Amino acid sequence: MTAPWHSAALALGDDALVLSHRLGEWAGRAPVLEEEVALANIALDLLGQARILLSLVGDEDELAYLRDERSFRNLHLVEQPGGDFAHTIARQLYFSTYQRFLYERLASSDSEFTALAAKAVKEVAYHQDHAEHWTLRLGDGTAESHERMRRACEALWTFTAEMFQPVEGLDAVDFPALEERWLDSVASVLERATLTVPDGPRSRAWTAGAGRQGLHTEPFGRMLAEMQHLHRSHPGASW
Amino acid sequence: MSNQGDWPLWEVFVRSRRGLSHTHAGSLHAPDAEMALRNARDLYTRRNEGVSIWVVESAAITATSPDEKDPFFAPAADKPYRHPTFYEIPEGVKHL
Amino acid sequence: MTTVEAFQAAFDAAVAADERIEPRDWMPEAYRASLVRQMAQHAHSEIIGMQPEANWITRAPSLRRKAILMAKVQDEAGHGLYLYSAAETLGTSREELLDKLHTGRQKYSSIFNYPTLTWADVGAIGWLVDGAAITNQVPLCRCSYGPYARAMVRICKEESFHQRQGYELLLTLSKGTPAQHEMAQDAVNRWWWPSLMMFGPPDDASAHSAQSMAWKIKRHSNDELRRRFVDICVPQAESLGLTLPDPDLRWNEELGRYDFGPIDWSEFQQVLKGNGPCNEQRLDRRRRAHEEGAWVREAAAAYATKHGARPGRPGEHPPEGRPAGRTHRERPEKPAEETGTRAEETGTHVEAAV
Numbered sequence: 001m002t003a004p005w006h007s008a009a010l011a012l013g014d015d016a017l018v019l020s021h022r023l024g025e026w027a028g029r030a031p032v033l034e035e036e037v038a039l040a041n042i043a044l045d046l047l048g049q050a051r052i053l054l055s056l057v058g059d060e061d062e063l064a065y066l067r068d069e070r071s072f073r074n075l076h077l078v079e080q081p082g083g084d085f086a087h088t089i090a091r092q093l094y095f096s097t098y099q100r101f102l103y104e105r106l107a108s109s110d111s112e113f114t115a116l117a118a119k120a121v122k123e124v125a126y127h128q129d130h131a132e133h134w135t136l137r138l139g140d141g142t143a144e145s146h147e148r149m150r151r152a153c154e155a156l157w158t159f160t161a162e163m164f165q166p167v168e169g170l171d172a173v174d175f176p177a178l179e180e181r182w183l184d185s186v187a188s189v190l191e192r193a194t195l196t197v198p199d200g201p202r203s204r205a206w207t208a209g210a211g212r213q214g215l216h217t218e219p220f221g222r223m224l225a226e227m228q229h230l231h232r233s234h235p236g237a238s239w
Numbered sequence: 240m241s242n243q244g245d246w247p248l249w250e251v252f253v254r255s256r257r258g259l260s261h262t263h264a265g266s267l268h269a270p271d272a273e274m275a276l277r278n279a280r281d282l283y284t285r286r287n288e289g290v291s292i293w294v295v296e297s298a299a300i301t302a303t304s305p306d307e308k309d310p311f312f313a314p315a316a317d318k319p320y321r322h323p324t325f326y327e328i329p330e331g332v333k334h335l
Numbered sequence: 336m337t338t339v340e341a342f343q344a345a346f347d348a349a350v351a352a353d354e355r356i357e358p359r360d361w362m363p364e365a366y367r368a369s370l371v372r373q374m375a376q377h378a379h380s381e382i383i384g385m386q387p388e389a390n391w392i393t394r395a396p397s398l399r400r401k402a403i404l405m406a407k408v409q410d411e412a413g414h415g416l417y418l419y420s421a422a423e424t425l426g427t428s429r430e431e432l433l434d435k436l437h438t439g440r441q442k443y444s445s446i447f448n449y450p451t452l453t454w455a456d457v458g459a460i461g462w463l464v465d466g467a468a469i470t471n472q473v474p475l476c477r478c479s480y481g482p483y484a485r486a487m488v489r490i491c492k493e494e495s496f497h498q499r500q501g502y503e504l505l506l507t508l509s510k511g512t513p514a515q516h517e518m519a520q521d522a523v524n525r526w527w528w529p530s531l532m533m534f535g536p537p538d539d540a541s542a543h544s545a546q547s548m549a550w551k552i553k554r555h556s557n558d559e560l561r562r563r564f565v566d567i568c569v570p571q572a573e574s575l576g577l578t579l580p581d582p583d584l585r586w587n588e589e590l591g592r593y594d595f596g597p598i599d600w601s602e603f604q605q606v607l608k609g610n611g612p613c614n615e616q617r618l619d620r621r622r623r624a625h626e627e628g629a630w631v632r633e634a635a636a637a638y639a640t641k642h643g644a645r646p647g648r649p650g651e652h653p654p655e656g657r658p659a660g661r662t663h664r665e666r667p668e669k670p671a672e673e674t675g676t677r678a679e680e681t682g683t684h685v686e687a688a689v
Contacts, residue, residue: 017398027385027389027392027408028386028389028408029623030624031628032268032628032631033382033412034268034269034274034278036412037409038277038281040409041281044402044409047398047401047402048402050398051399051402060398061397065396065397084627085631130277137274138631140638141633141636141637142630142634142637144630144633144634145631227394230394230454231397234396237396237511237515238507239396244632244636245430245632245636246635246636248420265420265485265489266423268429270636270638271642274635285413302359
């Protein structure tokens with residue numbers, strides 16, 4: 001792992017891998033059958049992206065299953081555990097909006113990521129559309145759903161600044177501009193959903209950029225323990 | 240258990256590829272048309288079986304009833320002159 | 336002849352001629368009830384059946400396997416949807432059917448009350464459980480009830496992917512390390528007998544079989560399908576390098592098929608009664624998912640009402656299944672594109688977005 005774009009591939013690949021895993025936890029638990037299918041589609045898209053990105057750097061399974069927690073480069077936002085459906089939708093809104101703008105940028109500039117981004121941006125646009133539609137319905141649905149959505153948006157707000165820390169190897173991306181665009185877009189969706197933009201801090205004492213440096217939150221270690229256990233129990237085996 | 244959350248049923252029609260008509264693919268539940276389209280996309284085209292989708296609320300479809308089969312469809316059955324096989328063309332005539 | 340007798344005669348003639356019965360045709364009440372029961376049970380099996388496999392999504396040992404497993408569990412949700420839709424054509428809403436599942440008034444296949452203890456169980460389910468299901472279901476593609484038959488065509492197409500991935504998974508394990516091979520053998524040992532039970536009780540003890548066959552809902556007897564399944568599996572097990580846990584299994588030259596040992600029907604009855612290893616767990620999780628999702632479903636319904644996004648009358652179901660059935664003609668074909676307005680106005684048309 002030498003070239004700067006390797007760390008970028010890991011950062012983006014780990015985001016997709018970890019979020020896909022979290023979405024996979026919904027299987028068999030979604031609020032309605034139609035949503036089982038929708039969430040699985042998104043999880044599968046992300047897993048597909050993760051596999052391509054990790055394969056740019058090395059063996060996808062070695063990278064996914066044999067790295068320790070401190071070597072993962074994903075954002076704190078994507079590693080946060082479960083929560084209710086509102087948390088999932090709030091996270092999808094925050095992340096897919098970011099991912100869409102980022103991949104649009106990558107698709108239009110010449111790099112190792114151009115082809116991947118061009119394909120992924122269509123998938124991600126659909127994820128964003130899904131998140132937006134559900135944000136509207138939860139925010140402007142019943143009193144209960146409004147309250148749950150408000151809480152979820154606030155709870156995850158603190159993880160949103162991290163997305164815009166510069167990533168090594170993505171020099172073509174103007175992160176401050178991306179952040180401005182993101183804020184406008186998310187604010188407009190929240191407003192239409194009768195929600196307000198949370199006013200809390202968008203990062204904590206040492207969290208901004210921490211995930212990209214391999215410093216994670218506690219639940220992530222347990223997630224990896226579950227994800228990696230079987231693979232690690234049979235060293236050298238093929239599956 | 241509350242029934243407030245019951246979503247209506249929608250019929251889904253998929254154009255599997257350009258040049259073909261939309262065909263009834265099945266049905267699903269959704270709270271509204273926009274979500275019905277999205278659910279239909281996820282469910283009925285997740286293996287790339289479509290280029291276009293229609294959804295319509297099931298309750299909005301008006302249909303013939305089976306008892307009326309005769310009055311509705313019988314008149315056409317004795318009009319063989321609507322079918323090309325009714326007409327004999329001399330051998331050797333081309334492009335017809 | 337009375338009207339009912341005339342209807343009955345028309346129905347019998349249609350079934351005899353291998354024509355399909357469609358939702359708004361007259362049908363005997365018992366036929367309707369039998370179909371609803373079977374389709375509901377089938378749909379419930381698909382969605383309860385997601386659980387034992389979903390149990391391994393977060394632990395799948397390679398990213399390729401993880402993607403395959405997610406897609407498979409997703410398909411099962413899809414199959415559940417197709418089947419609930421087919422059942423709804425007979426005038427029973429999905430909500431009612433789910434309620435019957437949640438309150439234990441309708442069953443799902445007992446096979447899903449067995450636990451998935453190791454990764455190899457995912458393979459065994461694909462090979463044996465889905466294999467048994469396919470053996471059962473392929474004839475249903477010719478079932479006399481049109482919507483059920485059509486749902487089954489779609490399902491069977493997708494099921495063969497399920498079975499093949501299971502077989503390939505087991506093959507990889509069987510040819511892998513000794514520990515992997517042992518894992519595969521152990522899974523086959525545990526799933527073999529329950530899979531044979533999936534075909535239901537022996538013909539002489541099956542409550543619904545004879546009538547279902549007369550109605551052409553079912554095309555082959557339980558025992559017939561079970562034998563067919565055994566004949567298919569024995570050579571497949573050999574190719575896997577795994578054994579089937581039945582000392583009585585041997586080729587019968589005279590009958591041209593395999594003989595197999597007696598099935599422990601008392602275990603089957605126990606599991607059916609609710610004393611299987613996972614009955615409570617499966618149902619509990621299903622109920623919880625439904626209850627915890629109530630606020631989401633209500634929110635979306637409330638939003639639709641608020642924004643007038645629902646063209647019909649909320650909550651209204653046509654009494655005799657669907658469609659609503661007045662005496663008018665069907666709508667002219669191609670409603671949206673030709674007029675160029677309706678679709679855009681109602682937002683119910685999407686082109687090339689799929």
